[in-house]
Amino acid sequence: MALKDVGNKVPIYKLxxxxxxxxxxxxxxxxxxxxxxxxxxxxxxxKETVEVFKKHTENKEILIFDAGCGTGLVGLQxxxxxxxxxxxxxxxxxxxxxxxxxxxQKLIKVDLNKPIDVQDNFYEATMCVGTFTFGHxxxxxxxxxxxxxxxxxxxxxxxxxxxxxxxxxxxxIENLKQDNKWVELEFFKSDYIASKDVNAxxxxxxxx
Ligand SMILES: C[S@@+](CC[C@H](N)C(=O)[O-])C[C@H]1O[C@@H](n2cnc3c(N)ncnc32)[C@H](O)[C@@H]1O
Numbered sequence: 001m002a003l004k005d006v007g008n009k010v011p012i013y014k015l016x017x018x019x020x021x022x023x024x025x026x027x028x029x030x031x032x033x034x035x036x037x038x039x040x041x042x043x044x045x046x047k048e049t050v051e052v053f054k055k056h057t058e059n060k061e062i063l064i065f066d067a068g069c070g071t072g073l074v075g076l077q078x079x080x081x082x083x084x085x086x087x088x089x090x091x092x093x094x095x096x097x098x099x100x101x102x103x104x105q106k107l108i109k110v111d112l113n114k115p116i117d118v119q120d121n122f123y124e125a126t127m128c129v130g131t132f133t134f135g136h137x138x139x140x141x142x143x144x145x146x147x148x149x150x151x152x153x154x155x156x157x158x159x160x161x162x163x164x165x166x167x168x169x170x171x172x173i174e175n176l177k178q179d180n181k182w183v184e185l186e187f188f189k190s191d192y193i194a195s196k197d198v199n200a201x202x203x204x205x206x207x208x
Pocket of ligand 1: 018021022025045046067068069070071072073074089090091092095110111112113128129130131135136137
């Protein structure tokens with residue numbers, strides 16, 4: 001079957017460098033435009049991911065790292081299901097500034113393509129939604145997520161279908177399994193941005 005031309009569906013998919021990505025999001029955050037667009041596009045990534053995550057997590061007291069938190073859409077979904085403790089990290093200060101007050105206990109500006117300034121085994125769970133996409137964050141970030149997440153903790157993410165193989169996410173996920181770093185609990189093609197015919201792989205893994 002021919003591959004879908006996912007790379008031309010959304011303007012950000014054409015960006016190449018981290019600097020271009022940061023500037024784009026800084027502008028997209030102006031006047032709440034990012035949130036408005038996500039509503040209009042019927043972007044379901046945060047809702048779908050948190051629904052899968054909560055099936056495997058009874059303890060609502062856990063501390064969750066939201067990698068690439070943007071405007072906090074994942075935090076809002078987590079809160080809806082009774083989770084309370086989240087830290088958010090993102091490249092765009094403009095988006096971080098637009099996160100609703102008191103939703104996250106801590107917000108930090110980071111480049112997730114670099115080592116994350118968090119000690120080993122710190123979080124009970126790491127979420128990363130919408131951030132593994134064209135020109136954004138590379139598969140090596142998954143090694144960092146494994147490092148900062150406690151043994152027995154969960155890592156839950158989406159990967160845009162258009163970069164899954166091209167960027168080597170398939171190999172990275174397999175290597176982490178082979179190296180006994182995590183076990184797969186869920187992995188399937190989610191709706192993500194169905195209005196634009198862009199789907200994403202949704203994965204949930206338990207750290208060993
Ligand atoms: C499609 S948005 C998803 C935001 C949020 N998780 C959501 O689902 O609405 C992608 C996010 O990745 C962030 N991002 C892109 N490249 C990044 C990088 N190298 N390091 C950290 N965040 C990055 C962007 O600033 C943006 O907030």
